[in-house]
Amino acid sequence: MDTRFTLRFIAEKEGQILREALQEWRISKRALTAIKFDGGLLTVNKVECNVRHILHIGDQVEVKFPPEEKSEGLAVEYGNLSIVYEDDAILVLNKPAYQSTIPSREHPSNSIANLVCGHFQQQGLASTAHIVTRLDRDTSGLLCIAKHAHIHHLTGLAQRSGEISRQYEAIVHGHVGQDKQSIIMPIGRKDTSIIEREVREDGQFAHTDVTVLQRFNFNNMPMTHIRLKLHTGRTHQIRVHMAYLGHPLIGDELYGGSREQLNRQALHCVSLAMLHPLTGESLHFTSALNEDMQRLIRDSLA
CATH class of the missing domain: 3.30.2350.10 (Pseudouridine synthase)
Structure with missing residues (x-):
């Protein structure tokens, strides 16, 4: 089974070069380089092609991103995650106090990132943890994780433009x-x-x-x-x-x-609001104040 993260688009401009269409669909140059050299795939109407391909209106474009490898030192661990929302693109969690978002020298294990890698592995996802909204170890509440590097790229654009509140x-x-x-x-x-x-x-x-x-x-x-x-x-x-x-x-x-x-x-x-990075749907999540507070x-x- 092909577990590579895949996006599909329909060409809307006659005679447009695929590279230009991919830029309009917010596929980064870095992602295109990874697709070309690290095991990704571009197809138009199910036929493999390169970024110089000329599109016609109605063409079905499929972008398969290469499998991701987790960072060295990020061990896969299994444990409880308080999941508020999850789909193919993002994961929203309610983080408890006294748990690190990413591992550190002082706290190398049981971080959110470690457990998310285990969660993804159980789902058969060829992905690693991409933290969108990080919380300090002692801070509790909502945090968002992207399930792929491309989604992380899109949420990064959204953060810089003030679209994540x-x-x-x-x-x-x-x-x-x-x-x-x-x-x-x-x-x-x-x-x-x-x-x-x-x-x-x-x-x-x-x-x-x-x-x-x-x-x-x-x-x-x-x-x-x-x-x-x-x-x-x-x-x-x-x-x-x-x-x-x-x-x-x-x-x-x-x-x-x-x-x-x-x-x-x-x-x-207590609150996280954003537009879904793929669908543009308005999402709003809330979390009750932690019991100690x-x-x-x-x-x-x-």
Whole structure:
């Protein structure tokens, strides 16, 4: 059985060169090179051809991408994945806290990527894990994975054009003053750390919208439950922007938060909206706030 990822198109322009049609169908030059040299296939009306082929209206074009190989060091593992949505193109998961999205030196196994490779292998897919929306290890909630490099290419284009929208909820120290505000401050790596980021003039543009949901006190400690919308996806963006405001996330020791109430940063991706990379269908996924964050809010009202 041929497990190669395959797309089919109908030619709509008389006399168009196949290469031009493939560009209009958003097949990247990199993908075309892989198709040519790594075991892919281009056919028109079921006959193999090259990119110089002249198309006629109604021609049936089939693009078979070469089988993918997972990265070295990415072990195939099997385990539970909380699947919110899945089709031939994308996989949307609800990631628990304390699980890495990709393996690292400190946490080489049981990452989302490891388990996704096992999931794909069980499905007979010649593919590897392509992370579209990554979450920090301690952050919980929705994340999206592309099931093929071409889909990853399409979702990357969508992210750069602002067509993928993510919203988060967090609990931060102190009572945030403004009910709604936008934080537009550049973020870059801190000179004294390979991990920590900070607001700095020479950093990358970063934009976060903040909405207050509830101000409360827990054991006489002021806290605020907030919703955040990301317009950019910089590393640690929410954590850095809220710390810059003087309201670090509960549990976020790296940026000035306390772990007295929660043993991780209190951050959860509650909403993910996007257009399907192949069909253009509008997709919207939601995830209830993680239980540990719900409990912190609930206990403050007791």
